[in-house]
Amino acid sequence: MAPLPPKSRTAQRWIKPVAISALLLPLAKIGWDAFAGGLGANPVEAVQNRLGFWAITLLAVSLVPTPAKELLGVGWLQRLRRVLGVTAFAYALLHFLFYVGVDKFFDWRTISTDLTKRPFIMVGFAALLCLTPLAITSTDGWVKRLGFKAWKRIHRFAYLAAALAVVHFVWRVKADLRRPLLFAAIFLVLLAARLPGWVRAARRR
Amino acid sequence: MTRWKPDLRDADTTPEALYLRRRDFLRLGAAGAIGAAAAGIPLPASAGADDPAGEVLQTAATVNQAGGEKPTSWKSVTTYNNFYEFATTKEDPAHLAGALKTRPWTLAIEGEVKKPQLIGIDDILRMFPLQERIYRFRCVEAWSMVVPWVGFPLGELIRRLEPTSKARYVLFQTLLDPAQMPGQRSRSLEWPYTEGLRMDEAMNPLTFLTVGLYGRVLPNQNGAPVRVVIPWKYGFKGPKSIVRMRFVEEQPKTTWWRMAPGEYGFYGNVNPAVDHPRWSQAKERRLGDFLRRETLPFNGYAAEVAGLYAGMDPRKLY
Numbered sequence: 313m314a315p316l317p318p319k320s321r322t323a324q325r326w327i328k329p330v331a332i333s334a335l336l337l338p339l340a341k342i343g344w345d346a347f348a349g350g351l352g353a354n355p356v357e358a359v360q361n362r363l364g365f366w367a368i369t370l371l372a373v374s375l376v377p378t379p380a381k382e383l384l385g386v387g388w389l390q391r392l393r394r395v396l397g398v399t400a401f402a403y404a405l406l407h408f409l410f411y412v413g414v415d416k417f418f419d420w421r422t423i424s425t426d427l428t429k430r431p432f433i434m435v436g437f438a439a440l441l442c443l444t445p446l447a448i449t450s451t452d453g454w455v456k457r458l459g460f461k462a463w464k465r466i467h468r469f470a471y472l473a474a475a476l477a478v479v480h481f482v483w484r485v486k487a488d489l490r491r492p493l494l495f496a497a498i499f500l501v502l503l504a505a506r507l508p509g510w511v512r513a514a515r516r517r
Numbered sequence: 518m519t520r521w522k523p524d525l526r527d528a529d530t531t532p533e534a535l536y537l538r539r540r541d542f543l544r545l546g547a548a549g550a551i552g553a554a555a556a557g558i559p560l561p562a563s564a565g566a567d568d569p570a571g572e573v574l575q576t577a578a579t580v581n582q583a584g585g586e587k588p589t590s591w592k593s594v595t596t597y598n599n600f601y602e603f604a605t606t607k608e609d610p611a612h613l614a615g616a617l618k619t620r621p622w623t624l625a626i627e628g629e630v631k632k633p634q635l636i637g638i639d640d641i642l643r644m645f646p647l648q649e650r651i652y653r654f655r656c657v658e659a660w661s662m663v664v665p666w667v668g669f670p671l672g673e674l675i676r677r678l679e680p681t682s683k684a685r686y687v688l689f690q691t692l693l694d695p696a697q698m699p700g701q702r703s704r705s706l707e708w709p710y711t712e713g714l715r716m717d718e719a720m721n722p723l724t725f726l727t728v729g730l731y732g733r734v735l736p737n738q739n740g741a742p743v744r745v746v747i748p749w750k751y752g753f754k755g756p757k758s759i760v761r762m763r764f765v766e767e768q769p770k771t772t773w774w775r776m777a778p779g780e781y782g783f784y785g786n787v788n789p790a791v792d793h794p795r796w797s798q799a800k801e802r803r804l805g806d807f808l809r810r811e812t813l814p815f816n817g818y819a820a821e822v823a824g825l826y827a828g829m830d831p832r833k834l835y
Contacts, residue, residue, distance in 0.1 A: 352608060353597035353804050354660055417808055422797050432795040483795055486658075487776060488605035488705040 331392050335399040338366045339406075360415055363407035364436075364484075368477045370400035371443075372498050375470060379505035394450050397470070401447040404440050404477075432483035439476035442469045474499045567592050571733035574642075574667050579649040582723070582748070584817065588651055589662035591731050593804045598738045599656065600757060601706055602691060602698040614737035617697050617758070622742050628688075628764040631679035638742045642728055644677075645669040649732065650725055652748035655787045655816045659809075661801045666746050667729025672720040680716070684764035688713045689745060689756040706772055712756040713769030713783070714747065715825075723748055723821055749818040754785040782833065786826070787816035 342362055345351045351358040374396035377389035416423050426433040446467055448454070455463045478499060481492035569591045588594075600610040622638040636644075647667050655661040675687070693709035695701040701708045718724060725746040728735055735741040740757025747754050753773050773781035780794055789799045789812035800809035815822050 353593035354607070354802070356802065356807070357660070419800070419809075422799065425797065430795060485605075487601065488703075490703075 327388070327391060328395060331395055332399075335370065335395065338362065338403075356415055360407065360410055363403055363410055364481075367400055367403035367407050368474075368481065368495055370396055370403060371470065371474055371477060372495065372502065374400050375474070375499070375502040379502065379509070382509045383505055398447055398450055401443045404443055408437070408440050432480065435476045435483070436480035439473045439480060442473035442476060446470060446473075471499070471503055474502075569731040569733050571736060573733055574647055574729045576649045576667055576729075576732060577646040579651070579665075581651040582818075583651045583653045583663045586651075586653070586663045588665045588731070589804050594662060594664055594730065595736050595738060597662075597804065599658075599752065600700075600738055600740070602700045602708070602710065602758070603738070604700050605705055610738040611736075613699055614741075617692075617737045617741065619737065619742040619758075622760070624743060624759060625761045625763075626678055627761065629681040629684035629766065630764045631681060632677075634678075638728075641674075641726075641743060645673050647729065649729075650746075652723075652725070652746060653813075653816050654746075654748070654752060655801060655812065657751035657753055657781065657785070657793060657798075659793075659796060659798060659801045659812075660804060661812075662804045664746075665731050666725055666727045667732060667735075668725050668727035668746070670722050671724045671726040671745060672722060674726060675719060678764075680764045683766050684716060686713050686715055686765050686768055687719045688761075688763040688765050688769040689759050690761035690763075691756055692758045692760045707775055709760075710756060710772050711769060712745075712754060712771050713765075714745075714754075715768075717825055718747070718822075721822060721825065723818060749787060749815040749822045751781075751785045751787060753781060784826075784833070787812060788814060790814075 342351075342359055346355060346359070374393060377393045377396070380386040380389050412418065412423060416426075427437055428434070446469055449458065449463065449466060458466065478492055478496045481495060482489060485492060567590070596611045597607045598610040599607065600614065603610040603613040620638065623635045624638070624641065626632070626634050626636065646669070648669060649665055649667050651663060651665045653661060654664045680687075689712045691708075691710035692698065693701065695708075714724065725748075727740070727744050727746045728742060730736060730739055735744065737758075740755075740759075743759055744757040745755050745759065768783055771781075771783060773785075774783055787798075792798050798812055801812045802809045813819070
């Protein structure tokens with residue numbers, strides 16, 4: 313059963329602020345754990361992993377509203393699409409900045425080797441690059457400037473970013489592939505959920 | 518030089534009357550904790566796990582072979598473990614390893630050896646005087662710690678077993694028991710975990726048959742009841758919870774090597790010049806440090822072990 317759409321004005325008004333606060337909770341939790349010593353024996357690694365986890369998780373969640381509307385008729389999630397996508401990008405960017413400024417502590421030699429010679433880091437960085445134009449063009453102004461059709465096409469890069477992020481995650485682990493493969497499965501389902509819509513659109517043309 | 522020895526005496530034992538009232542103390546503590554939380558005072562995470570616990574082992578001598586560096590905290594050493602037999606996360610082995618039964622436990626000695634036999638863990642503990650060795654421990658994942666292990670040189674045991682002239686390598690195997698080791702129910706690695714050393718590596722005085730940590734019986738998540746520590750090699754070369762030592766002619770097919778031969782070689786010597794294909798090995802983060810430090814060739818034990826590899830291509834020694 314699809315969740316009931318919030319009809320009242322109050323719900324309409326509150327949905328975005330509530331969503332934004334919720335999306336900032338993982339970051340707040342990291343801050344709290346850092347303060348209270350809850351990050352374990354290797355806090356740097358813990359923060360790095362958590363930021364990456366939330367980036368890929370929110371990227372997946374940001375791909376839910378459209379098929380939810382197309383297949384299940386749940387429209388109100390559309391209002392959250394932008395904030396979900398932008399937060400996913402924000403976590404990905406923080407993940408990268410944390411790698412540069414904390415994990416590697418501006419060790420440019422290692423960082424440049426990582427970014428040019430190590431596929432594990434390169435695909436992660438490519439995923440971030442894929443998301444960057446989407447974050448920039450997420451405003452109403454950009455939708456108008458590009459035209460909705462072109463804008464939509466550009467924003468399909470989200471699926472490429474998802475694929476790259478999954479490969480990055482696969483290469484991150486040493487042996488246990490269950491979590492990265494779970495994300496691969498989730499993204500495949502989300503992609504498959506878009507297919508009927510795309511087929512219909514293609515026929516109309 | 519930092520020396521660490523057990524500093525508890527019988528007189529330090531908690532009086533029985535107090536011991537019997539320990540739950541009252543806990544209740545008091547819990548009330549205090551709730552009060553503190555309500556007052557917004559941050560509390561240390563899981564207080565109590567910070568200090569060494571477990572049965573005390575008597576050690577004859579302590580040697581700091583980590584350049585005098587202070588050991589990493591007991592809490593970090595016992596809560597940050599790569600022990601895939603229990604889980605593939607670092608935190609879960611500490612939660613899951615409690616179920617492992619370390620008594621009775623036998624170590625099977627097999628293969629090219631004049632005295633094949635089964636040795637009980639309590640006999641191992643009595644076989645040689647136990648020593649404490651403070652070693653650097655470097656994981657292939659580029660983190661490291663300093664650990665006060667308790668045990669004795671593996672070479673002393675091997676000499677007593679009298680390997681034959683055909684024994685060129687020694688193979689180690691970890692317990693295979695999915696009922697006790699939940700990680701073995703999934704195929705993350707090929708079980709049982711198999712490791713191996715060349716005979717001269719196994720006989721090197723640094724190679725340590727380990728039964729304890731911080732002067733206590735080895736916690737399960739650290740490889741109880743008996744493991745091997747080879748301080749100049751990456752951590753994966755040190756098999757935990759071993760049940761078998763087999764002397765063989767052929768180089769053993771070790772677990773991580775089978776998993777990814779391009780990433781984990783047979784030798785696994787710490788080498789800052791040879792990167793893991795996915796990350797640099799030039800630096801490492803010592804647990805507790807914010808900044809990474811330079812990784813030392815052979816993890817700082819080049820003087821003791823570099824000779825073992827004279828004439829070999831160092832790039833093949835990862």
